[in-house]
Amino acid sequence: MKVGFLGPKATFTELAVKKVFPGFELEPYRTIPESMDAVVNEKVELAVVPVENTLEGTVNITLDYLTHVVQLPIVGEITIPIKQHLMVHPDNQENWQDVNKVYSHSHAIAQCHKFLHNQLHGIPYESVSSTAAAAKMVMDHPEQRIAAIANELAAEEYGLSIVQHNIHDFDHNHTRFFVLSEKGINFEEYSGSSHYKTTLMVTLPTDKAGTLHMVLSAFAWRKINLSKIESRPMKTGIGNYFFIIDLEMKLDDVLIPGAIAELEALGCGVTLLGSYPSKMIK
Numbered sequence: 496m497k498v499g500f501l502g503p504k505a506t507f508t509e510l511a512v513k514k515v516f517p518g519f520e521l522e523p524y525r526t527i528p529e530s531m532d533a534v535v536n537e538k539v540e541l542a543v544v545p546v547e548n549t550l551e552g553t554v555n556i557t558l559d560y561l562t563h564v565v566q567l568p569i570v571g572e573i574t575i576p577i578k579q580h581l582m583v584h585p586d587n588q589e590n591w592q593d594v595n596k597v598y599s600h601s602h603a604i605a606q607c608h609k610f611l612h613n614q615l616h617g618i619p620y621e622s623v624s625s626t627a628a629a630a631k632m633v634m635d636h637p638e639q640r641i642a643a644i645a646n647e648l649a650a651e652e653y654g655l656s657i658v659q660h661n662i663h664d665f666d667h668n669h670t671r672f673f674v675l676s677e678k679g680i681n682f683e684e685y686s687g688s689s690h691y692k693t694t695l696m697v698t699l700p701t702d703k704a705g706t707l708h709m710v711l712s713a714f715a716w717r718k719i720n721l722s723k724i725e726s727r728p729m730k731t732g733i734g735n736y737f738f739i740i741d742l743e744m745k746l747d748d749v750l751i752p753g754a755i756a757e758l759e760a761l762g763c764g765v766t767l768l769g770s771y772p773s774k775m776i777k
């Protein structure tokens with residue numbers, strides 16, 4: 496089976512893939528949407544995409560592409576610890592404090608704001624397609640005084656020197672990834688996890704007071720635990736939002752279908768995005 500992921504080699508996404516799909520054939524893509532398109536176009540059987548980070552929140556492009564452009568079932572979830580390091584070309588290791596630009600993925604930059612503000616004050620930073628793309632760029636340009644924020648594997652892969660370890664602003668930095676596939680793969684087999692979640696997309700009827708309250712009540716009185724609720728723009732006008740709701744249980748025959756029927760009776764639109772095992776990597 497072939498797995499599509501945000502490349503190039505040694506991104507955090509690749510780390511997540513390797514934790515649960517060791518030995519699988521890997522296909523790097525330049526962007527997250529391109530890795531999802533590859534599933535739709537049957538170039539790969541599944542894609543692994545980042546969806547949420549402890550420090551920076553939702554990866555909007557992933558949720559938006561999943562809800563507005565492609566309809567790919569979520570078949571699994573992987574959560575991994577994230578450690579960010581500052582790295583430079585070995586030629587510039589001694590004078591690393593003279594860097595004049597820092598490159599990384601926007602989420603990685605956001606995870607290190609305090610470090611950048613305090614230790615590299617005033618140095619501009621720029622976001623690129625992934626942390627590994629930033630590392631590769633630093634390797635390709637030894638003549639430039641630039642640094643990348645990326646993981647240890649990227650430093651190894653691209654021959655860079657880590658000059659500051661663990662520069663993320665808070666401990667317990669984790670990122671969640673969705674596994675997307677149309678093949679109905681049994682992620683429990685690969686992950687060994689039988690802890691399930693279910694994700695719903697819910698649109699509310701317009702101009703009806705108290706609907707969100709009633710939506711939450713439908714889950715509350717059934718004692719269905721929510722692990723996340725996120726609003727995203729419908730992209731149809733200011734103030735028009737839908738909700739992505741993660742439930743802390745597997746799709747069953749009674750409780751979740753009952754809650755969905757209740758939401759529909761309120762005039763909500765409900766789409767099941769997936770019911771899947773969730774694997775936490777320590």
Ligand SMILES: O=C(O)C(=O)Cc1ccccc1
Pocket residue numbers: 501505506507508509545548577600602603624625626627670
């Ligand atoms: O750029 C990467 O390495 C990615 O896989 C995206 C990302 C960036 C920062 C934290 C987690 C995932």
